[in-house]
Amino acid sequence: MVFKRRDRLPWWKATLRAFWPNRGWGRALQYVKHRLRRLPDPPHRIARGVFAGVFVTFSPLFGLHFLFAASLAWIMRGNVLAALLSTFVGNPLTFVPIAALSIQTGHTILGAGGLDDHQMHHSLGITFVEAGRDLKNNVLAIFTDASADWSHLEIFFDEIFLPYLVGGLVPGAVFGLIGYYLSLPIFQAYQNRRKGVLAAKLAALKEKAAAKQDGKTKLLSRGKDEPRDGKAEQH
Numbered sequence: 001m002v003f004k005r006r007d008r009l010p011w012w013k014a015t016l017r018a019f020w021p022n023r024g025w026g027r028a029l030q031y032v033k034h035r036l037r038r039l040p041d042p043p044h045r046i047a048r049g050v051f052a053g054v055f056v057t058f059s060p061l062f063g064l065h066f067l068f069a070a071s072l073a074w075i076m077r078g079n080v081l082a083a084l085l086s087t088f089v090g091n092p093l094t095f096v097p098i099a100a101l102s103i104q105t106g107h108t109i110l111g112a113g114g115l116d117d118h119q120m121h122h123s124l125g126i127t128f129v130e131a132g133r134d135l136k137n138n139v140l141a142i143f144t145d146a147s148a149d150w151s152h153l154e155i156f157f158d159e160i161f162l163p164y165l166v167g168g169l170v171p172g173a174v175f176g177l178i179g180y181y182l183s184l185p186i187f188q189a190y191q192n193r194r195k196g197v198l199a200a201k202l203a204a205l206k207e208k209a210a211a212k213q214d215g216k217t218k219l220l221s222r223g224k225d226e227p228r229d230g231k232a233e234q235h
Contacts, residue, residue: 039079039081039082041079041082043184043187043188043191044184045077045078045079045082046078046079046082046183046187047078047082047179047180047181047183047184047187048073048076048077048078048079048082048180049078049079049081049082049083049085049086050078050082050083050086050176050179050180050183051076051078051086051176051177051179051180052069052072052073052076052078052082052083052086052176053069053073053082053083053084053085053086053087053088053089053179054086054087054089054172054175054178054179055069055072055172055173055175055176056068056069056072057086057087057089057090057094057098058090058098058101058102058168058169058171058172058175059168059172060099060102060161060164060165060168061165065087065090066084066087069083069084069086069087070083070084086179089175089179098168098171099164101167101171102163102164102167102168102172103160103163103164103167104167105163105166105167105168105170105171106162106163106164106165106166106167106168107163107167108167109163109166109167109170110163110166127152127155127156127159127160130152130155130156131152131153131155131156131160133152134149134150134151134152134153135153137149138150138153
């Protein structure tokens with residue numbers, strides 16, 4: 001395959017790369033910023049894509065962030081690639097604070113009240129583990145005589161997934177708007193400056209071409225005058 005690594009990484013190193021890229025998060029952020037600034041689209045469309053990407057990162061539908069970000073950007077007539085790049089806001093370093101904020105907001109909206117630190121750690125840790133165990137056992141129960149148990153998955157849905165889904169809408173919209181209004185003037189300034197640089201280069205090329213044409217004209221004019229001067233000397 002063309003894009004397959006020749007030196008396949010062991011699982012532990014691949015997992016480590018997911019949390020810490022080979023050249024660090026700073027280099028990765030620089031790459032995303034560079035790609036966003038050079039997108040060939042009006043600034044307001046790129047900024048809409050940024051809003052869509054940031055908004056979707058506050059959703060618990062992991063694995064579908066790209067799909068939902070692209071769909072939302074398309075609906076908003078924003079830049080789809082900007083939306084995909086902006087989902088980078090949700091990464092292994094930010095997932096925990098994003099989840100905690102979304103879940104707390106969701107419990108408040110649903111009237112269940114906020115969670116203290118102990119409950120939050122329990123919800124984000126043990127509830128995930130227990131729900132995963134129930135899911136695995138229920139799948140195995142299809143092929144065995146064991147009975148399916150959905151109790152922990154119900155707890156996971158009530159305490160984690162539903163509050164996360166509902167609560168993520170508010171901080172997602174807030175941070176999405178922050179991303180929109182912060183990125184819009186940056187894209188406008190960058191594109192205006194780039195247009196100025198390109199205009200200056202074009203003017204320089206035109207001036208160079210005009211000077212070259214002027215030089216050719218002078219040479220042709222001089223070439224026409226020389227035979228006349230020679231005839232005048234013979235007379």
